[in-house]
Amino acid sequence: MSRKTIHDVARAAGVAIKTVSRVLNDEPNVRPETRARVLAAAEQLHYLPSLSARSLAGRRSYLIGLIYENPSANYLVDLQHGAMARCRKEKFRLFVHQCSGQGDDLIRDVMGLIDQTHVDGLIVSSPLSESLPLLAALGQRALPFVRIAPGDLQHSSPYVDMDDAGAAREMTEYLISEGHRRIGFIVGHPNHLASSLRLRGFRTALEQRGLGFDPGFVKQGYFVFESGLQAARELLSLPEPPTAIFASNDDMAAGVLLAAHELAIPVPQRLSVAGFDDTYISRIVWPRLTTVHQPSYDLAFCATDLLLQSLKDGGTGRTARLPYQLIRRESTGPANLE
């Protein structure tokens, strides 16, 4: 049961290796009978071409890279599986890579990945997708890539995103419609463009409803649980605390819930809490979180789709915006105005 090569298949099918190569790469100019014979032989021998031989000889490795920096586990796994699922349909494989370093080190790290693995293209997840120096370096290498990112007019490369600002606006409008007037907001990590987009949506909703924007109700967070906890403690110890807190992701919203529990503030009776992302977390805390469904799996699936497409056409990659969805659960309710 040793590894089969293209020569084994060629011999079994009674053709030259070049013909086997043609069939396996869907090149034209092979008689249907010949094609069938080759396919049968390959099938029968359980033949699979060696990726390293292919990538050494040809100009493609059939490898797509997914690079990330430091996302939450649930988000990362969703991205990973979305990209893998799309690759699988195409006999591509996904190479998952956690980047290390900052600045020049980061760029060297990614260039090293490209040089060593010969990936055909890259899925660049956020916040790497917002690093202009990185995008420039990729451009120099002429390596196709698709970003998973909030809409970003700073760079012309293809991307897939959702409407972060719109989603945050809609969530805020929902809270207002429940009677909330003092709404706290916890901003995400300053490195993520999504953070400022979500804040913008929050602000837009307040201003459109004529409520005015009070910076005292806005606290900086970092997309992690502890930062949400900390920010919520501050908000809830204000002389006039908010009746609702909207955190820029679920992890921080879980932190808000804990702060409320610590202070014996019942949720949602005296405090409504909203998150963002609709990760697994939002369904396992109590009360379950009202949140925005971010289609992470689909974002990665779609990004991979665009990438594979542009690898085929050589086409100028396009862009896609995926729909979000407001998910109402038990952590929010009518404001208890006194």
Add this chain to the structure above:
Amino acid sequence: MSRKTIHDVARAAGVAIKTVSRVLNDEPNVRPETRARVLAAAEQLHYLPSLSARSLAGRRSYLIGLIYENPSANYLVDLQHGAMARCRKEKFRLFVHQCSGQGDDLIRDVMGLIDQTHVDGLIVSSPLSESLPLLAALGQRALPFVRIAPGDLQHSSPYVDMDDAGAAREMTEYLISEGHRRIGFIVGHPNHLASSLRLRGFRTALEQRGLGFDPGFVKQGYFVFESGLQAARELLSLPEPPTAIFASNDDMAAGVLLAAHELAIPVPQRLSVAGFDDTYISRIVWPRLTTVHQPSYDLAFCATDLLLQSLKDGGTGRTARLPYQLIRRESTGPANLE
């Protein structure tokens, strides 16, 4: 800024490519001055050897595969990062692969991975690590692998694990020491050997303390949140409900918390809840979970270490057992016996 090859380095250093190869692979028989000259040239050119050329020409790809089936996101990411961290120290790279299929399809999937990517070895995570047919197939391929698994005497291949039964026993003893006499238990997924080991530890503790083992207090779960919720609803609607519930993982313990909230049973005042794994989840629910710290990151790091070591020595891989730790948080307390 095109890709550099071994020829570029050889030219810059004034040696033959074979000498460059020797230096880069730490082979003997190179004069220190020559070695230094080659290293300097490689450094200066930012040269990195092509993995595909290496794996095609030589007998190693410098690629380690991590295969998994369907673990929870937090566990998977810990494994992934532990294995990556160990690889990075060694200029190996990690190829992460989600297996698809069952039975023969699963085996074909893994063999396909091996044939196509030429991985030098495999980290086999649980429950794949318990599939005897898979292990047999890997043996036939003579591919080195290390399992991440509960101790398993059924197979002689190397593995890294923790003492699942001992940890469950210790947790149960702790609950007993808090005065609990009616303790519910939620079993993990039947496909995982860890499930029965944890159950065994639970049972051992009860019997050693002369409490007897009541099957009516044991419910089947599947390591996912919903199954914990469901099992807890059943346990808590018993005529004489338990005063403590020990779930075989944190996800299910989070489900128990939700069931308690639904029934307005205060935790830990009237119900103690314990989990297992010490994943992120255990720290973001309320009350935070008492649980067993499973060293997932270290398990993967250590498994990779053993694998790389055996790749070097060709040595018969050894085995390692890593320590667990009981983590006491707010979800457990003294029994409220009436």
Add this chain to the structure above:
DNA sequence: CTGAAAGCGCTTACAG
């Protein structure tokens, strides 16, 4: 529509 030759960037096996 099909094939024989050259070569991708390395390592292996051998020679000096």
Add this chain to the structure above:
DNA sequence: CTGAAAGCGCTTACAG
């Protein structure tokens, strides 16, 4: 201690 030749399993560029 160092190097020239052959070859890994494919694809490319060319010929028929």
